[in-house]
Amino acid sequence: MITQIAIASLRHRLGSVLLTLFTIVISVSLLLSVEYVRGQVRDSFTRTVSGVDIIVGAPTGQLNLLLYSVFRLGNPTNGVNWNDVAWLQTHPQVDWLVPLSLGDAHKGFRVVGTTNGYFEHFKYGDKQPLSFASGGHFVADTSAVIGAEVATELGYAVSDEIVVSHGLGDISFQHHDAHPFTITGILAPTGTPADKAVYVTLHGIESVHASPSPGRTLRRTAITKPGNDDSTQASQDDAHDTHRHEDDEQHHDHDDSHEHELHEESHTEHDNDSATSTLSEAQPESVSALLLGLKSRVAALQLQHQINNYDGAALLAILPGVALKELWGLMGNVEKLLLGISVLILLSSLIGLITLLLATMRERRQEIAVLRAIGAGPATILWLVQAEALLISAVGCVFSIALVSAGLSLFSEWLNASYGLIVTGSLFTQATGIVIVCVMAATWLCSFIPAIAAYRTALHTGLSGR
Amino acid sequence: MTLSQETSQAPASSDSTAVALDKVNFSYGRNSAPVIDIPHWHVNAKEHVFVSGASGSGKSTLLNLITGTLIPQQGTVTLCGKPFSEVSARKRDKLRATHIGVVFQQFNLISYLTVSQNIAAAAYFADNPSNDIDARIRQLLAALKLPESILRAKASELSVGQQQRVAIARALVNEPELLVVDEPTSALDASARDIFMSLLRENARDSALIFVSHDAALASHFDKHTDIASLNQAGATV
Numbered sequence: 001m002i003t004q005i006a007i008a009s010l011r012h013r014l015g016s017v018l019l020t021l022f023t024i025v026i027s028v029s030l031l032l033s034v035e036y037v038r039g040q041v042r043d044s045f046t047r048t049v050s051g052v053d054i055i056v057g058a059p060t061g062q063l064n065l066l067l068y069s070v071f072r073l074g075n076p077t078n079g080v081n082w083n084d085v086a087w088l089q090t091h092p093q094v095d096w097l098v099p100l101s102l103g104d105a106h107k108g109f110r111v112v113g114t115t116n117g118y119f120e121h122f123k124y125g126d127k128q129p130l131s132f133a134s135g136g137h138f139v140a141d142t143s144a145v146i147g148a149e150v151a152t153e154l155g156y157a158v159s160d161e162i163v164v165s166h167g168l169g170d171i172s173f174q175h176h177d178a179h180p181f182t183i184t185g186i187l188a189p190t191g192t193p194a195d196k197a198v199y200v201t202l203h204g205i206e207s208v209h210a211s212p213s214p215g216r217t218l219r220r221t222a223i224t225k226p227g228n229d230d231s232t233q234a235s236q237d238d239a240h241d242t243h244r245h246e247d248d249e250q251h252h253d254h255d256d257s258h259e260h261e262l263h264e265e266s267h268t269e270h271d272n273d274s275a276t277s278t279l280s281e282a283q284p285e286s287v288s289a290l291l292l293g294l295k296s297r298v299a300a301l302q303l304q305h306q307i308n309n310y311d312g313a314a315l316l317a318i319l320p321g322v323a324l325k326e327l328w329g330l331m332g333n334v335e336k337l338l339l340g341i342s343v344l345i346l347l348s349s350l351i352g353l354i355t356l357l358l359a360t361m362r363e364r365r366q367e368i369a370v371l372r373a374i375g376a377g378p379a380t381i382l383w384l385v386q387a388e389a390l391l392i393s394a395v396g397c398v399f400s401i402a403l404v405s406a407g408l409s410l411f412s413e414w415l416n417a418s419y420g421l422i423v424t425g426s427l428f429t430q431a432t433g434i435v436i437v438c439v440m441a442a443t444w445l446c447s448f449i450p451a452i453a454a455y456r457t458a459l460h461t462g463l464s465g466r
Numbered sequence: 467m468t469l470s471q472e473t474s475q476a477p478a479s480s481d482s483t484a485v486a487l488d489k490v491n492f493s494y495g496r497n498s499a500p501v502i503d504i505p506h507w508h509v510n511a512k513e514h515v516f517v518s519g520a521s522g523s524g525k526s527t528l529l530n531l532i533t534g535t536l537i538p539q540q541g542t543v544t545l546c547g548k549p550f551s552e553v554s555a556r557k558r559d560k561l562r563a564t565h566i567g568v569v570f571q572q573f574n575l576i577s578y579l580t581v582s583q584n585i586a587a588a589a590y591f592a593d594n595p596s597n598d599i600d601a602r603i604r605q606l607l608a609a610l611k612l613p614e615s616i617l618r619a620k621a622s623e624l625s626v627g628q629q630q631r632v633a634i635a636r637a638l639v640n641e642p643e644l645l646v647v648d649e650p651t652s653a654l655d656a657s658a659r660d661i662f663m664s665l666l667r668e669n670a671r672d673s674a675l676i677f678v679s680h681d682a683a684l685a686s687h688f689d690k691h692t693d694i695a696s697l698n699q700a701g702a703t704v
Binding site: 001004005008009011012367369370371372373374375376377378379380 | 533535555556559560562563564568570574575576577578579583586587588590591592636
């Protein structure tokens with residue numbers, strides 16, 4: 001009966017109730033959206049990399065290494081000399097090792113020089129392996145594999161040729177036109193930065209930047225531990241012996257001394273080589289980072305310590321999980337700020353709700369007198385006002401869930417395209433439930449203000465309502 | 467029905483008394499003069515009493531004391547043998563819901579509720595089983611010569627006369643021992659007033675009735691007529 005009276009009372013004041021409801025819907029929707037997107041961003045974060053036990057790079061901050069090696073953000077400050085990679089390759093605790101060579105881009109998408117081991121070992125989400133939507137891994141030095149988003153946005157298909165550009169910007173004036181890569185595979189969508197990358201062979205990216213120098217030759221030692229695809233697919237192509245590098249320290253860092261004229265000479269040589277279309281096992285002088293898988297994850301901390309204290313060269317080893325946590329900790333402040341703003345907006349809406357109920361109190365004196373006369377106690381009057389507030393909030397929450405659900409399904413593609421945010425799953429999560437419970441609890445607490453006013457009115461209102 | 471100018475000022479046995487006031491003293495402020503000062507007054511079960519008095523003579527205060535919405539600073543109000551003014555507020559609300567029916571001068575009904583909801587609300591607060599209520603409401607509407615179609619109408623859509631009759635139905639739905647009526651005819655014309663009085667007397671046969679009005683001409687409809695000035699020793703003007 002109280003609910004019936006509360007509903008009828010709200011319908012009686014429909015105009016002002018609808019306005020209040022509107023503000024509640026907006027604020028709860030905002031709160032739900034922030035909470036949902038926060039959860040999705042966190043999921044995206046944690047699903048970006050899995051199955052990689054250690055990431056190794058040149059000494060820098062652990063966040064920087066994580067950002068450029070996994071999220072393709074920022075630039076590597078230095079390279080890891082291949083001599084040091086060899087030490088890790090033969091380390092008894094290392095199961096597999098995937099080198100990454102960064103620094104180029106293709107139409108705004110990062111280019112990653114790597115080996116087929118990347119597609120075999122790199123995992124995301126809950127240890128989900130990368131899979132191919134079409135085509136397959138590298139089959140020659142000029143092979144390229146592109147992420148799902150690259151394929152969608154640029155309209156590429158298997159067998160298309162692409163040219164990488166020097167530098168990382170959207171626009172580059174230095175295209176390696178003489179060294180086209182042929183797309184051999186397109187990765188299935190992952191919702192991670194892997195979708196936005198162009199993968200080329202380590203030797204391919206090296207060739208693109210190679211300078212004809214008698215003193216610099218790509219090495220021909222094995223890249224990976226036995227069992228890696230590259231070793232099985234390595235060709236016997238000798239053509240790349242002709243790639244000569246002038247400067248060992250600078251050839252991969254894409255610095256200013258990277259001379260275009262020398263490239264041209266190298267490209268000419270490469271044009272002749274590329275016809276062989278087989279996968280070389282030649283080695284680079286250095287790489288940007290290394291992804292390591294261990295035989296036992298228990299050894300991760302021990303190996304990290306060993307790498308960080310390695311005598312050969314200064315190296316930095318990070319544990320992806322720890323670095324991700326630190327990165328999320330930084331992001332968490334922004335997230336908390338957003339959440340705080342949303343909570344403040346919700347509070348202002350609740351103040352509006354209180355104002356609505358308080359404003360009606362004078363005109364409700366007669367109504368309260370009637371209720372008192374027929375046996376409603378002050379506590380019942382208090383509960384009636386609270387029920388009205390809770391009803392408005394409950395309806396507001398229902399509308400908000402519908403609005404946010406509709407919004408997410410409508411804008412999911414845009415969110416993915418613009419922010420790489422994969423909108424998955426239902427809005428009915430534990431976090432959403434907590435938000436709704438908090439909104440209702442806040443409403444209940446705030447409703448005490450008008451409810452106590454009604455209670456006091458009830459106490460002092462006689463039968464005549466005076 | 468006989469007309470009597472006597473007031474029931476002698477103590478009566480509790481089982482035959484609907485309501486009794488004993489040494490009741492009430493003022494609106496600690497330092498204010500008493501508004502009500504009644505040594506003793508009672509209304510017997512099924513007795514219909516007319517209380518007249520000038521405007522501001524304390525009639526409404528008296529009704530608030532009888533219904534327990536005001537509590538006397540001194541003295542006791544007893545309802546159906548229970549010390550009404552001395553029980554907890556919660557218990558008092560419940561006693562009011564179950565034992566007293568109230569009809570006001572105006573604003574009797576909650577305007578945004580339907581007739582059915584207005585009457586059912588009174589039953590709800592008295593814990594009257596809801597399955598019996600529909601039949602009881604229809605019976606009351608028939609007795610008060612109101613069509614059943616009115617049940618779904620909102621109170622605000624009714625005429626004043628209809629509202630007053632629905633108010634009687636609401637007051638009687640729990641078959642109360644005491645019916646308190648506060649100037650219900652002041653907004654009615656003579657014809658509507660006569661119909662109202664007739665229906666009230668007819669349907670309140672099994673209840674004690676305290677009818678308050680400044681219109682002494684209505685006294686002929688009641689068993690007893692009491693002027694509040696003779697009851698109230700406070701003699702204050704409210």
